[in-house]
Amino acid sequence: MAEALAELVEALSTAGGPEPEPSRMRQLKRLCRASPEEVPGRALGLLMAQLSAAHGEVRLGAFRVVEQLFCRSLTFRAAAVRHLPELLALAAGTDLARPLPPPAAAARQLRAAAVAALRLWHHRYGHAHPQLGLACRFLQDNKKVDFQDADARTPVERRREEERQKRLERLHRDQAQRAEKDMEDMSPEIETVLTEMENCFRLLMPDPFDFTVEDEQPCCSKDLPSIARLPEVDDRCPDSETGKGAGREDTFEHELTSGCLGGGDDGADEAAFVRSHGLGSHKYALSLEISTDVKLEENEDNTAIINSVTDAHKLIRNKFLPSVQSWIQLFTRAAISDDRLRKAIDLKNKLEKALEKHKDMNIDYKKKRKNIVS
DSSP: HHHHHHHHHHHHHHHHSSOHHHHHHHHHHHHHHHSTTTTTHHHHHHHHHHHHHSSHHHHHHHHHHHHHHHHOHHHHHHHHHHHHHHHHHHHTTOOOOSOOOOOOOHHHHHHHHHHHHHHHHHHHHTTTTTHHHHHHHHHHHTTTOTTTTTTTTHHHHHHHHHHHHHHHHHHHHHHHHHHHHHHHHHHHHHHHHHHHHHHHHHHHHTTTTTTTTTTOOHHHSSSSOOOOOOOOOOSOOOTTTOOTTTOOHHHHHHHHHTTTTTTTOHHHHHHHHHHHHTTTTSOOOOOOOOOOOOEEETTTTTTHHHHHHHHHHHHHIIHHHHHHHHHHHHHHHHOOOOOHHHHHHHHHHHHEEEEEEEEHHEOHHHHHHHHHHH
């Protein structure tokens, strides 16, 4: 039984994980119930040996077992209370001469678990074990432990954490200031390269959807002569029988202007006007089919422009975009959300758009490479 007990305690202490392994923990509890006067005390001795280990994970695993046995075994609880000062020194780090071993994360978890367990034990079993209340007051008065603190940190530890946070904030602030300075220095160069790259794109492949024509009028209004104002005449329609009211040489034009054609129908007048000027209709629709799947090949005429695009592309990909992404990261880390961050994001969007447009250009560099190889 002693050998099995030792193996179980060692396995539970070194297994790791947030809780003791359930199957082995059930075996340990069965051994304690089989000999309640002897086994719990031996188990505590073995667990105290594990709590003296120079590794925080081993101590944390051992204390998790102590927590469960303390609440399940009267004999184990009485023995643990008798060794409470040593137990707190090994688990809560109450002895400054014996600090908790690394790793630091495990040490923090162990201390928090020990303080939380002591608070629970005092609440449940303090009436039978006054030593638990004395231990709580000792930690509050002498070690300045705040039992309401989730991490159960001492004032010294909290002060160190606050100082660490302040140093980190200063570092982030300094880095953001350097990023702002770099952005001010590099932004004009970035804008210049983006402008040059856009101009090269327009030279290599003009925008097929740009139909802007300056100082031009539609042909139907530019080429058609204006209708001269005619002398005033009788506004009545000419009588077909008597010819009354027909006092012009150009009868059709008189009819068109007087609104008598087609019985005064505006639609008929408009149709007659269109036919009189040799037009099929006054409404036209122009349908264009433009292929966007274009492959741009390098040749002697465009090689200088393509070289400029290539150089700008390398600058954006290797220098400008990584720098802008770094500025955004530093501004975000320093909790900066003003115009500096917005400007950096705007530059990032422009650079990514230029890279995407370069990709859409689908420039074929094969001919140039062949010439270099030959």
